[in-house]
Amino acid sequence: MPNILEQIVASTRKRVEHQKRTVPLSKLLETPTPTHPSFYEALKNQDFAYILEVKKASPSKGVIKEHFEPLEIAKQYEQAGAHAISVLSEPEFFLGKSEYVQQIAKTVSIPVLRKDFIIDPYMIYESAALGASAILLIASLLDEATLKSYLELTHRLGMDALVESRNEEDIAKALRAGAKIVGINNRDLRDFSVNIEQSLQLRDNIPPSTLFVCESGIDSKEQIDKLKQNYVDAVLIGEYMMRSDNKKEALERLEGKRL
Numbered sequence: 001m002p003n004i005l006e007q008i009v010a011s012t013r014k015r016v017e018h019q020k021r022t023v024p025l026s027k028l029l030e031t032p033t034p035t036h037p038s039f040y041e042a043l044k045n046q047d048f049a050y051i052l053e054v055k056k057a058s059p060s061k062g063v064i065k066e067h068f069e070p071l072e073i074a075k076q077y078e079q080a081g082a083h084a085i086s087v088l089s090e091p092e093f094f095l096g097k098s099e100y101v102q103q104i105a106k107t108v109s110i111p112v113l114r115k116d117f118i119i120d121p122y123m124i125y126e127s128a129a130l131g132a133s134a135i136l137l138i139a140s141l142l143d144e145a146t147l148k149s150y151l152e153l154t155h156r157l158g159m160d161a162l163v164e165s166r167n168e169e170d171i172a173k174a175l176r177a178g179a180k181i182v183g184i185n186n187r188d189l190r191d192f193s194v195n196i197e198q199s200l201q202l203r204d205n206i207p208p209s210t211l212f213v214c215e216s217g218i219d220s221k222e223q224i225d226k227l228k229q230n231y232v233d234a235v236l237i238g239e240y241m242m243r244s245d246n247k248k249e250a251l252e253r254l255e256g257k258r259l
């Protein structure tokens with residue numbers, strides 16, 4: 001049985017091939033690219049930034065939000081004080097849609113990160129056409145030369161990339177390839193367990209000139225305090241925010257402004 005990433009990648013390959021037949025790259029390139037705010041600057045301009053995630057479901061948790069209104073959630077995130085919004089567009093395992101990225105980017109004034117499993121340059125052009133400010137690139141899915149070329153294309157199209165890493169090897173590859181923003185995903189994909197110690201242990205591998213994002217499993221003020229003490233620049237929070245009815249109060253609880 002292939003592991004979860006292999007399953008997602010296989011499904012993504014089929015989806016991209018189908019999408020290329022529906023909207024060929026030549027046609028996609030005719031689409032005017034919407035202007036968008038800078039994801040990098042939005043994170044850099046804060047002592048500690050919050051990227052809040054819009055996702056209906058995930059392989060580890062199944063359906064998280066049955067009654068799912070992505071645009072409404074994104075507006076609530078912005079009003080709550082998010083500095084950027086992450087939007088899952090992968091349809092089979094996360095029940096996402098590319099349209100969510102487009103609709104949300106059109107509506108909010110903060111940057112939108114397209115969270116998908118980018119394995120083809122077509123998806124980078126598509127992300128720009130959707131109005132994304134940034135994309136996720138997963139270091140373990142791409143060899144170094146490919147990661148470097150995807151980063152160059154992303155930057156050339158005026159977007160930023162969050163390069164997701166899980167170990168020293170991924171981080172070294174990301175830095176050599178020119179990543180300006182590195183994320184550590186705390187979720188172990190073998191058993192789906194999450195532990196923010198993963199980010200803290202790898203913190204010193206990332207130079208201060210590179211933005212450092214801690215991803216997954218964040219749901220308490222104690223964790224946020226610890227991450228701030230360890231010079232983490234930003235956090236990416238999905239499930240905790242998705243399950244909270246009042247987004248503003250949920251963020252205030254993480255910040256210790258509310259019990």
Ligand SMILES: O=C(O)c1ccccc1NCC(=O)[C@H](O)[C@H](O)COP(=O)(O)O
Binds near residue numbers: 053194217
């Ligand atoms: O979450 C999963 O089950 C998962 C499985 C396979 C690949 C990626 C997966 N998650 C994507 C993410 O990284 C999270 O959506 C993101 O970091 C937010 O995590 P959380 O706050 O724990 O929802």
